[in-house]
Amino acid sequence: MIIEDPREILKQVWGFDAFRPLQEDIIREVLAGHDVLALMPTGGGKSICFQVPALCKPGVCIVVSPLIALMKDQVQNLRKRGINAVAIFSGMTRKEIDIAFDNCVHGDVKLLYVSPERLKTEMAQIRISQMKVNLIAVDEAHCISQWGYDFRPAYLEIAALREILPDVPVLALTATATPDVVEDIQKRLNFKSSNVLQKSFSRPNLAYVVLEEDDKMAKLENILRKVGGSAVVYARTRRLTVEVARYLKLKGISADYYHAGLSAEVRSQKQDAWIKGASRVIVATNAFGMGIDKPDVRSVVHLHLPDSLEAYFQEAGRAGRDGKKAYAVLLVNNEDKVALRKNLELNFPDFKEIRKVYAALGSYFQLAVGSGEGVSFDFEIGEFCKNFQLNPLLAHACLKVLEQEGWLYLSDSFYMPSTFRVSVSREQLYDFQLKNPALDPFIKTLLRTSSGAFGQFAKLNEKHIATYLKTTVDKVQKVLFHLHKLRLIEYRPVKEKPQLTFLQPRVSADSLRIDHEKYAFRKERYKFRIEAAIKYIEEKVCRSIQLLGYFGEQSGPCGVCDVCLENAKAGYSAEDYQRYTRKILALLEKEPLTEKELLESFASNRKDKVIKTLEYLLDEGKVLKKDGKVVANSEKQV
Numbered sequence: 001m002i003i004e005d006p007r008e009i010l011k012q013v014w015g016f017d018a019f020r021p022l023q024e025d026i027i028r029e030v031l032a033g034h035d036v037l038a039l040m041p042t043g044g045g046k047s048i049c050f051q052v053p054a055l056c057k058p059g060v061c062i063v064v065s066p067l068i069a070l071m072k073d074q075v076q077n078l079r080k081r082g083i084n085a086v087a088i089f090s091g092m093t094r095k096e097i098d099i100a101f102d103n104c105v106h107g108d109v110k111l112l113y114v115s116p117e118r119l120k121t122e123m124a125q126i127r128i129s130q131m132k133v134n135l136i137a138v139d140e141a142h143c144i145s146q147w148g149y150d151f152r153p154a155y156l157e158i159a160a161l162r163e164i165l166p167d168v169p170v171l172a173l174t175a176t177a178t179p180d181v182v183e184d185i186q187k188r189l190n191f192k193s194s195n196v197l198q199k200s201f202s203r204p205n206l207a208y209v210v211l212e213e214d215d216k217m218a219k220l221e222n223i224l225r226k227v228g229g230s231a232v233v234y235a236r237t238r239r240l241t242v243e244v245a246r247y248l249k250l251k252g253i254s255a256d257y258y259h260a261g262l263s264a265e266v267r268s269q270k271q272d273a274w275i276k277g278a279s280r281v282i283v284a285t286n287a288f289g290m291g292i293d294k295p296d297v298r299s300v301v302h303l304h305l306p307d308s309l310e311a312y313f314q315e316a317g318r319a320g321r322d323g324k325k326a327y328a329v330l331l332v333n334n335e336d337k338v339a340l341r342k343n344l345e346l347n348f349p350d351f352k353e354i355r356k357v358y359a360a361l362g363s364y365f366q367l368a369v370g371s372g373e374g375v376s377f378d379f380e381i382g383e384f385c386k387n388f389q390l391n392p393l394l395a396h397a398c399l400k401v402l403e404q405e406g407w408l409y410l411s412d413s414f415y416m417p418s419t420f421r422v423s424v425s426r427e428q429l430y431d432f433q434l435k436n437p438a439l440d441p442f443i444k445t446l447l448r449t450s451s452g453a454f455g456q457f458a459k460l461n462e463k464h465i466a467t468y469l470k471t472t473v474d475k476v477q478k479v480l481f482h483l484h485k486l487r488l489i490e491y492r493p494v495k496e497k498p499q500l501t502f503l504q505p506r507v508s509a510d511s512l513r514i515d516h517e518k519y520a521f522r523k524e525r526y527k528f529r530i531e532a533a534i535k536y537i538e539e540k541v542c543r544s545i546q547l548l549g550y551f552g553e554q555s556g557p558c559g560v561c562d563v564c565l566e567n568a569k570a571g572y573s574a575e576d577y578q579r580y581t582r583k584i585l586a587l588l589e590k591e592p593l594t595e596k597e598l599l600e601s602f603a604s605n606r607k608d609k610v611i612k613t614l615e616y617l618l619d620e621g622k623v624l625k626k627d628g629k630v631v632a633n634s635e636k637q638v
Contacts, residue, residue: 047074210332358398377499581617
């Protein structure tokens with residue numbers, strides 16, 4: 001049954017009486033058949049914007065997302081609410097993918113989550129053309145733009161969906177996009193007309209603070225003692241997360257660590273303990289936080305300067321989602337700047353090194369030239385580097401280049417439970433049980449503990465079966481593999497390693513194509529983002545003005561960041577900013593002036609405040625310097 005009223009669906013399925021700001025506007029635009037680019041900060045409720053309209057109309061909503069763990073979480077949560085959803089991503093077998101697509105074509109699936117790498121396959125394009133699709137939702141839409149900080153070439157394949165489904169609206173969503181990226185997203189997705197709905201990125205309750213510190217650990221301890229409540233501490237390496245968590249515990253502060261190298265079960269336990277308050281502080285790499293909705297985080301502390309303001313803004317924004325006072329603290333020293341600039345060369349290795357790593361991959365997986373397209377492998381980079389005596393950091397950089405060039409896709413580790421599917425009819429299985437009485441109890445237990453295994457893959461838990469049959473997990477797996485060998489079932493053991501997928505047939509290292517022009521462009525953009533991050537910590541301009549300005553939004557001084565508080569001590573307030581801004585802009589509307597001429601227009605005792613205001617206006621882009629004079633920027637005036 002289709003309910004056309006979005007508010008009624010929100011109430012019935014999610015139990016909410018009203019939408020958050022901007023959500024309903026986005027949903028109404030989509031239901032009217034319009035393409036929409038929605039800019040919503042982290043925690044703004046993006047998923048509701050496509051899940052609700054998907055239920056308002058007959059058909060399937062295709063959700064494109066690069067985040068496998070997030071896809072799986074959303075599918076699981078939707079199913080708990082009685083909504084049929086499926087996900088297709090790297091690491092699944094061809095049979096599993098075929099069954100999932102079949103259910104979307106002939107079943108009652110409402111949301112199909114798919115990784116962008118799967119869209120380019122012939123199977124995907126044929127099966128999608130057979131579906132009744134009501135919406136294409138593109139999550140993390142900034143990934144489609146080479147101007148962005150996380151470009152993924154597979155995202156360019158999304159435009160092909162528009163050719164297959166020309167009348168289906170597209171909803172693109174992202175939490176971080178500069179003006180260049182906003183324009184590029186719409187162009188790459190073939191928007192019929194420009195249509196951007198943006199929620200302000202301003203967070204009045206969040207104080208951004210940059211502190212120059214030599215002893216970062218001591219300062220971290222000091223911050224956590226001053227600011228109570230839940231906290232996230234971001235560290236650059238896995239090893240450091242362990243060391244920092246251990247340090248905090250020795251100081252009597254409840255802390256745990258989290259990184260992608262831990263098993264899925266351990267990561268889930270640590271995450272749940274932190275969400276429930278059993279651990280006060282979680283020390284993590286940037287693998288932590290995506291899709292986690294914990295509103296009462298009082299502080300987010302970065303021990304190192306991230307390599308882009310996009311990444312920093314997203315991670316810092318996990319503090320204070322409940323609207324109460326919170327802090328985003330960045331601890332820096334000169335080593336951070338040196339490390340970032342060093343990363344520029346490390347992340348863009350010599351082509352000779354890239355070809356060497358690519359050749360090693362072919363040998364590692366024993367792939368013949370011309371084979372491997374669409375095939376996924378378990379991949380441990382540490383083991384790979386050890387086998388071929390490669391520098392792990394350099395190898396990882398080479399893999400990222402190969403990914404951006406569209407040769408392969410490397411996912412982070414994710415948990416994929418064991419599954420099985422009965423390959424024969426019920427009658428054939430029953431006949432087997434009669435002829436093999438020793439296996440009859442096992443098969444009955446397998447079917448009893450896992451439902452829906454005829455026709456599609458169903459989850460199974462080897463440990464539960466072992467407990468029920470009073471045997472060991474090893475013996476259970478041996479029987480499962482035996483039944484698989486007899487072709488009675490298809491058994492897929494649990495996976496929780498990173499997956500490397502070849503997106504094109506393997507070629508010889510000499511035939512490996514790399515677009516030198518695009519490579520140089522990406523390197524230049526990476527340098528631009530690094531320098532923007534360094535500028536953020538160096539300039540004594542309101543942190544909110546800098547961050548919001550980077551994303552194309554104007555604002556006045558926030559009054560709560562470290563720069564504003566320092567200005568307040570020196571006698572410069574937000575009211576001063578407003579007052580001097582009005583007079584400076586009024587003067588410049590008449591004619592361009594030199595800085596000296598501007599200063600002469602004010603009383604001499606106001607000189608410092610005029611200079612400070614002018615710094616802000618230049619940073620915001622409200623005024624420009626041109627031919628030695630200050631000019632009002634008419635495009636920035638509201």
